[in-house]
Amino acid sequence: MSAPSSASALEEAFSDAPLLRQEILKHVSNNPQSLDLLHQISRYIINIKQASIDDRDGPAVKRRKLENNAGSQIEVVSKSTLVAELSSQPTLLRVPDISFSIPQRKKFTLVLTAAALGAFGPNDTVEFGVHVNEVDYVACVPVPEKAARQWNFAIFVKNSHGISDAPTDPLLFTVTDTPPKGGAPGEGTDTRQTITATLNRILPINVTEPSPEVFRSLAANSYRKNEDSYHVKSHLGTKEGFLFFLENAIIWGFKKPLFCFAFDSIESSSYSSITQRTFSLTIKTTAEFGGKEIEFSMIDQVEHPAIDDFLRKNQLKDASMAEARRAKIPSSLIKENTGAKSELQAAENEIAGVDQNDSDDEDDDDYEENSEGSDHTDASDSDDSDAGSNINRRTASRNLAEEELGSELEDVDITDDEESRD
Structure with missing residues (x-):
């Protein structure tokens, strides 16, 4: 939808002041060179009015409602000061047809000024945005699992990180590796680079991008095989x-x-x-x-x-x-x-079946030679000691068999004769 004409903008801006509107129209007819200036003034007034309505009554029709953990509805509305900053200050970058996902899933025109970043809808109305001095983290990362290269910009302000109970949403939008539309500044570079360069100029922090020195996925990139994944x-x-x-x-x-x-x-x-x-x-x-x-x-x-x-x-x-x-x-x-x-x-x-603490290596500090593996017998051992040793061996043998065979073990006693044959 194209922007309204100067006459229609004047009509809308001063609809509640008909006498003043008539005076303005009369002035325009006598001074045609002032038409552009009065059109900008009219658009500014329209945005201020819309912001005031949003702040008082809630979002416009179809504006998405957000739900916090407590279940209450959180509404994303344009602030009057944000609208004023976006409408009155020189535009540093304007890129149409940017696909937003959060807080609304829709295409908007991305507008950056020295003081604010906003999403403009039809008729140049400000749908939502953030103040530059409130931004505390921005990430630009590749969109995963896409054959065509795309990038997600995630812009976080205080209380929008998702990990606290605060209701504020971040901004999330996607761009492609193509030059920005609409003859935006920086033509000749791709949209990602143009937006990143402008954000780095106006934000108190730099945009963070993935780096193989920081982290690189070890899984194969099946969508773009010659590129690293992050x-x-x-x-x-x-x-x-x-x-x-x-x-x-x-x-x-x-x-x-x-x-x-x-x-x-x-x-x-x-x-x-x-x-x-x-x-x-x-x-x-x-x-x-x-x-x-x-x-x-x-x-x-x-x-x-x-x-x-x-x-x-x-x-x-x-x-x-x-x-x-x-x-x-x-x-x-x-x-x-x-x-x-x-x-x-x-x-x-x-x-993998590795137990590093249970080692029978003779070089281990805690290695103890088994008495059965010894070639020497203490001559001073008594018959009672031998008998006790036999009992212990029979008990250990049976316990080991029970552990290995469980319920399949037959209830058979090991006799002394059988033990001596062993």
């Missing part, structure tokens, strides 16, 4: 999504809720639900962020070395062996989880 597939409950291990944060997306675990919000990490093929990663937030434990399950075992290296390098405490979790871990795993070894590494050893 995501790890996982589940949050029944939702399938992707974990990105980035500089200063871990992000999970791209379905709501979108999570951003900044390092200062992570109290600890731990592994659980370990099988031969998959495991779960649980991230516990600090008390400031509610002290929640959020579990991401069904992670491929092949990704463990890269994830574990990332967590250790960034000193994100491994709480797999915390007291509260030990009851869930088999005793055989606890024995193998000494030192810096994680629970997952212990499970991998057990699956």
Whole structure:
């Protein structure tokens, strides 16, 4: 839909002031050169009016409603100050037909000024946006499992990280590797680079992008075989999504809720639900962020070395062996989880049949030679001692047989004669 004409914009802006509207129209007819300026003033007034209605009565028709953990409806509305900043300040970048996913799933025109970022709908109405000085983390990551290269921009402000009880949503939109439409500044580069460069100019922080030095997936990229992958597939409950291990944060997306675990919000990490093929990663937030434990399950075992290296390098405490979790871990795993070894590494050893503590090597410090393997007998041993030894041997033999054969073991006594034949 095209933008309204100057005359229709004047009509709409001053619909509640007919006398003033008549004076303005008269002025325009006598001074045609002022038409563009008055059109901008009219658009500004229309946006201010719409923002005031939204702030008072809630969102416009079809605006998505968000639900927090308590079940109350959270509405994303345009703020009057945001509209004013987007409408009155020079536009640094304007890119039409950007596909947003959060807070609304729809195409909007992305507009950036020195003070704000907003999504403009038809008739240049501001649908939603954020103030630049409120943004505390921005990530630009490849969209997983797409044959054509695409990028997701996730923009987080305070209380929009998904890990606290605050209701604010982040912004999430997708771009392709094509030049921006509409003759936007930076033509000749792709849309991602143009938006990233502009955000880096106006934001207090830089846009974070994946780096092989920070984290790289160990699974093969089946969609673009010659490229590295930076995501790890996982589940949050029944939702399938992707974990990105980035500089200063871990992000999970791209379905709501979108999570951003900044390092200062992570109290600890731990592994659980370990099988031969998959495991779960649980991230516990600090008390400031509610002290929640959020579990991401069904992670491929092949990704463990890269994830574990990332967590250790960034000193994100491994709480797999915390007291509260030990009851869930088999005793055989606890024995193998000494030192810096994680629970997952212990499970991998057990699956592979490795028991590093039960060794019969004579070079081991705790090796004790079996009395039956000795070539020497103490001459001072009495007959009673021999008899006691025979009883112990018979008992041990039967216990071992019971453990190996269980209920199939026949109830047969081992006689002294049979024992002596052995």
